[in-house]
Amino acid sequence: MLFNSIDFVIFIPIVFLIYWLLNSHLRAQNLFVAISSYVFYGWWDYRFLFLIFFSTVVDFYIAKNMQKYRDPKVRKLLLVCSLFTNLGLLGVFKYYNFFVENFNQAFTFLGYHVNGSSLNIVLPVGISFYTFQTLSYTIDVYRSKLQPTPNFVSFAAFVSFFPQLVAGPIERATNLLPQFYKSRKFEYTNAVDGLRQILWGLFKKMVIADNCALYADMIFNNSESYSGSTLALGAVFFAFQIYGDFSGYSDIAIGTSRLFGFNLMQNFAFPYFSRDVAEFWRRWHISLSTWFRDYLYIPLGGSRYHKVRNVFVIFLVSGFWHGANWTFIIWGAINALYFIPLLLAKRNRVNTSIVAENKRLPSPKELFNIITTFSLVTIAWVFFRAESISHALIFIKDMFSLDLLSLPVYSIRKLIYPIVVLLAFFVVVEWFGRKDKYAIENLLKNKFTPIRWAFYTLIIFLIGMYMQTEETPFIYFQF
Numbered sequence: 001m002l003f004n005s006i007d008f009v010i011f012i013p014i015v016f017l018i019y020w021l022l023n024s025h026l027r028a029q030n031l032f033v034a035i036s037s038y039v040f041y042g043w044w045d046y047r048f049l050f051l052i053f054f055s056t057v058v059d060f061y062i063a064k065n066m067q068k069y070r071d072p073k074v075r076k077l078l079l080v081c082s083l084f085t086n087l088g089l090l091g092v093f094k095y096y097n098f099f100v101e102n103f104n105q106a107f108t109f110l111g112y113h114v115n116g117s118s119l120n121i122v123l124p125v126g127i128s129f130y131t132f133q134t135l136s137y138t139i140d141v142y143r144s145k146l147q148p149t150p151n152f153v154s155f156a157a158f159v160s161f162f163p164q165l166v167a168g169p170i171e172r173a174t175n176l177l178p179q180f181y182k183s184r185k186f187e188y189t190n191a192v193d194g195l196r197q198i199l200w201g202l203f204k205k206m207v208i209a210d211n212c213a214l215y216a217d218m219i220f221n222n223s224e225s226y227s228g229s230t231l232a233l234g235a236v237f238f239a240f241q242i243y244g245d246f247s248g249y250s251d252i253a254i255g256t257s258r259l260f261g262f263n264l265m266q267n268f269a270f271p272y273f274s275r276d277v278a279e280f281w282r283r284w285h286i287s288l289s290t291w292f293r294d295y296l297y298i299p300l301g302g303s304r305y306h307k308v309r310n311v312f313v314i315f316l317v318s319g320f321w322h323g324a325n326w327t328f329i330i331w332g333a334i335n336a337l338y339f340i341p342l343l344l345a346k347r348n349r350v351n352t353s354i355v356a357e358n359k360r361l362p363s364p365k366e367l368f369n370i371i372t373t374f375s376l377v378t379i380a381w382v383f384f385r386a387e388s389i390s391h392a393l394i395f396i397k398d399m400f401s402l403d404l405l406s407l408p409v410y411s412i413r414k415l416i417y418p419i420v421v422l423l424a425f426f427v428v429v430e431w432f433g434r435k436d437k438y439a440i441e442n443l444l445k446n447k448f449t450p451i452r453w454a455f456y457t458l459i460i461f462l463i464g465m466y467m468q469t470e471e472t473p474f475i476y477f478q479f
Contacts, residue, residue, distance in 0.1 A: 001043040003252045004206055005471050011040065016259055020186050030157045030180050033260070037160035041126070048124040051089060056159045058085050059134045063141040063148035075142055082138040086131045093123055095324045126166030128321060132291055134159050137173035139295055146174050154180040163256040167249045167476040169267040169287035176264070184261030194258030196456075200440040201251030203459050205474070206467045208426050209244030211419045212237040213472070215412070220385055223395050228404035230412055231395060238385045239378045240423060243272060245475045246285070251438070270434045272377075272427075273355045275369035277338040278348035280377055292318060303343075311343060312336045322384070327392060331383040338376055354434050422466070 001007050015036045022028045042049050062082045066075050137158075140146040149155050158177045164170075219226055219234025226234070250267035257264045267287050274280035281289055292314050300310045312333070319332020342348040355370065356362040362370065379396065386392035407413065433440060444452050 001040050002471050002473060003249065003256075004202065004467075007043065012256065012259075019260055023186065024183070026181075026183055027153065029184065030151075030154050033162075033180075034153055034157040034160060037157065037162035037165060040162035041160065041165055044125050045122070051093075051124055051127070052130060052160055053156075055086055055089065055131065055134050056156050058082065059138050059159075060149075060152055060155050063138055064150075066138075066141050067148050079138060079142045082135065086135050090127055090131045093121055093127060095320075096121070097324065129168050129170055130159055130165060132170045132288075133173075136170075136291065136295070137177065140173055146177075149177060149181075151180075161257075161262070163253040163260075163262075164250075164264055167246070167253070167474055168285075169250055169253065169265050170291055171264060171287070172291075176262070179262050186261070190258050190261070194255040196440050196444070197251050197255030197258070197438055199456065199459055200438070201248045201253075201255060203463055204244040204248030204251065204426075206248075206463050207244075207422060209241045209248060209475075210468050210472050211422065211466055212241035212244065215416060215419065216241050216385070219412070220395070223391070223398065226398075226412075227406055227409060228399045228401040229406050230408040231399040232404060233408050233412065233416070235378050235382050235385075235395075235399065237419075239272075239374070239381050240426075242381065242384070242475055243268075244426075249474045249476065254438075266437050269437070270354065270430055272374055273370055273431070273434060274373050275351045275355060275366060276342055276347070276373055277335065277376060278342045279351040280373055281335070281339065282352075288318065288321070307343060308340055311340055315339070326389055327383045327386055330389055330392070331380055334380045334383065338380070357435070360432075418466075422462070 001011060015032075019029060019032055019036075022032060038049055038052075041052065059082055062078045066078050069075060069078070137146070137155075141148050154177070157180055158171075158173065161171070161176065216234050216237040219230060220238070223231055223234070247268040254264045254267070265287055267285060269283040269286065271280050271283035274283055296317065297310055297314050300306070300313060302310065315332040315336035316329060317332070319328040319330070319335075322328045322331075339348065355366050382395055382399075383389070383392045386395060408416075429440070444455060
């Protein structure tokens with residue numbers, strides 16, 4: 001079920017009303033959340049409900065047995081079982097064909113004919129997200145950072161919580177699971193803030209991301225026909241497409257959770273205002289980058305020893321997490337190459353506060369650093385979007401040709417004026433709302449009521465004006 005679908009528009013009010021009618025009945029609310037989440041996920045394909053239920057059962061009982069058996073060897077064996085089960089399922093559905101195809105190609109290159117057969121399987125939506133979420137539970141129980149829950153329903157609701165089930169944020173058990181144990185009361189202010197955030201998330205997705213996608217797809221799919229400046233424009237459109245799409249999903253997920261009395265972690269913190277790549281990665285997909293930091297980077301040694309190796313591993317794994325394609329791995333490697341010089345120079349923690357924190361406009365130096373960082377990130381995005389490594393390399397080579405400084409082709413210029421204006425409006429709203437977690441809240445805080453409603457009306461009008469005629473899935477559903 002898509003957030004930008006009629007099905008969800010019907011689904012959410014029904015769930016909301018029944019949920020709050022169960023007020024003061026915590027167990028009933030949790031059971032209803034779990035059932036609603038399974039309906040939400042099964043709406044896409046009910047056959048894959050077994051996978052999420054299986055992972056839930058396995059990790060619930062593994063964690064219980066970690067508490068029962070205090071022998072370190074037994075606990076480690078149980079953790080290995082959890083890792084093997086969850087990563088094994090992820091590996092089969094997401095990476096099996098990738099490894100088989102590359103295995104065949106490697107032996108063919110060496111002069112041997114190997115015919116490993118691939119599988120005709122569908123990638124379950126959100127499997128990368130809920131796999132990491134449930135793994136955070138067993139790892140934290142193993143580390144004694146969290147007591148295993150005795151309540152299977154609460155745990156099932158945590159694993160399958162529908163607002164963030166298929167594209168995050170990837171919640172930690174230490175943050176979200178305890179919220180299922182606490183009594184939740186309806187709070188009008190929190191619900192209104194949630195609706196405001198949902199509205200801004202829909203604008204990001206349906207106006208910014210989907211319209212940027214039209215031109216990004218047009219340019220990437222016919223890149224051999226366009227000038228360097230047009231290709232650069234296509235890369236910029238994709239940069240805003242993926243940001244609007246993914247952060248828009250996160251805003252809708254966080255806002256929807258607030259309607260039900262839950263608080264999810266912030267997943268994006270205005271990443272395109274970053275002044276270096278290290279700051280960008282502290283502000284982009286925060287739930288994933290901190291997951292890798294806590295469960296992979298630090299166990300590998302963190303910054304204490306082999307820090308360059310550890311950073312490279314993190315970025316390569318992050319790229320591979322995004323998809324079974326060499327383009328994602330190269331994308332991860334490029335970001336590692338951006339990051340490592342900052343790490344070695346001990347400048348990866350220079351920019352920790354938001355840009356121009358006490359000023360309305362950035363300084364010339366800050367503006368230069370923002371543009372430079374955005375340019376580097378956008379070049380890396382070309383590999384993320386391209387169909388193959390060769391396509392990405394040709395795209396970048398043609399982009400940096402002599403006509404990079406020329407105007408984009410006339411046919412493109414005629415089409416893009418509205419989206420350029422919308423992007424400018426979007427950037428201005430994000431800039432003036434950047435001091436809060438969520439731009440829309442800070443921008444409208446304490447504003448005169450007619451001004452707030454005029455802004456809401458404008459956003460709704462723009463959504464109605466520029467929404468696509470067909471429902472478009474979120475990019476990160478494929479991961």
